[in-house]
Amino acid sequence: MGRTVTAVITSFCFQMAYLMAGYYFTATENYDIKWTMPHCVLTLKLIGLAIDYYDGRREAKALTSEQQQFAVQGVPSLMEVSGFSYFYGAFMVGPQFSMTQYHKLVRGELTDVPGQRPNSFVPALTRLGLGLFFMVLYTVVAPYIPEEYLVSDAYLEQPFWFRCLYILIWGKTMLYKYVTCWLVTEGVCIITGLGYNGKDDKGRPKWDACANMKVWLFETTPYFTGTISSFNINTNAWVARYIYKRLKFMGNKLLSQAVSLLFLAVWHGLHCGYLVCFQMEFLIVIVERQVINLIQDSPPLATLASITILRPLFYVIQQAVHWMFMGYSLVPFCLFGWEKWLKVYQSIYFIGHALFFTLLFAMPYLRKVLVPRKEKLKKVE
Template structure:
């Protein structure tokens, strides 16, 4: 089909329909480890491959800086496409990388020592050790906070504060299994050189080209947007590059973001829990951004937020809210079926939906109270 819109459309439809058919015929009510898991990673790779090939037909001036970096000018061979698709360091759980990155790896260009193998053993080992640390934490703690307990009668009999606190701790620990997989896979990519990302201002090599986790940010950020920026980085970057930014023709960032999250939900599987999880993420991020803007634009709230003694108190409260509702969003993602996750949401009286929908309605009125008219006019200008 060549470098055409027909090729892009056909490839996208085929890859997604094949994946969704796999989900339909093999999915159960539990977390499934089967061929669909690596295939969902492959689906993104092949969709991105065709889009990069399509971009290769355009003049450099017509492409963005990012598109120029990934555009494929030649025609990859079958061997190159196979190596790219089934590269052992990333075929199971990611990370995502482009054909041009893979070609640079094969040419021996991804190294901090030109003409020699990369000196990447130590940074790769650090990733492995960090991944094993989170593996131990998850292995030790997860038996005490199993997913099944959330849908049990014993959980429903607990007081409301306990049910909320359990969701908070459970959500935090549940994410560690993903952290473990991504850190170990990143270590493999670093070891072979795929993780090489040039050098910093001081001339030190950077090995974060395949980073799927920013562990320190993940553990310390009090913001939902901070967790999103630190978690599953390469997949989020892939969606931003190939879905969100290519929906620019819609003329609405919010609509583009909602469509991108819808794509992510469908890509994860056919369970309704995925849709609910990403809908909740969209709502929380939208409210959080409005709240941050409110504090920034309000002299009173900004002054209050800058009081040193109060900063620690605010941080603790933010973290509690942050991880409580991160766990709340994960409930349908991990329990999958309607019968299970709706039971949990009912037990906590849909507290996340009630709180964030209420804030969405209240925040415009709060702006009128806390933001002076001159600040509003300045922002409008």
């Protein structure tokens, strides 16, 4: 089909249909390790390759700087596509990278010492060590907070505060298995050179081109958007590059974001829990941004938030709310079937949906009360 829109659409439809068929015929109500896990990674790679190949025929002035960076100019051979698709450091759980980046690796350009192998052993070992640390942490803690307990009668008999606290701790710990996988595979990418990302202002090499985790940000941010920015970075960047930004013609950022999250939900699998999880993410991010803007625009709230002695207290409260509702969103993501996650949500009275939908609808009225008219006029200007 050549470098045509037809090729892009056909590739997208075929790759997604094949993946959906795999999910349909193999999925169970449990978390399964089977061929569909690496295949969902491959699906994104091949869709991205088709789009980058299409961009290779377009005029440079018609492309953004990012699209110019990833556009594939030549015709990749079968060997190149195979190497790109099944690169041992990323084919199982990611990270995502482009064909142009893989070409640079093969040509020996991804190195801090031109003409020689990269000095990446120590940075790679550091990420491996960090990954092993989280692996041990997850292995030790996870047996004490199993997700099966969420749907047990014993859980339902606990007081409301305990049920909420359990979801908070469980959600935080459950994510460490993903953190472990991504840190270890990032170490593999670094040691081959694929993680090389140029040099910083001081001339020191950077090895974060394949980073799927910003560990410090992940552990310290009190914001939902901060967690999203620090978690599964390359997949999020892929969706932003090939889905969200390509929907610019729709003329609505919010709609583009909704479609992108819908794609992510379907890409993860056919269970309804994925849709509920990403719907909650969409809702929480919208409300969080509105709350932040409200605090900044409201003099009383801004003054209260700036009191130094109260900041540690605000931080603790933010973190508790942050991880409670992060765990709340992850319940359907991990329990899959509606009869399971619905049982958990009923046990805590759908507190996440109730709170964030209430804030969403109350925000216009809160702004009327808390934001002076002159501040509103400045915002409009």
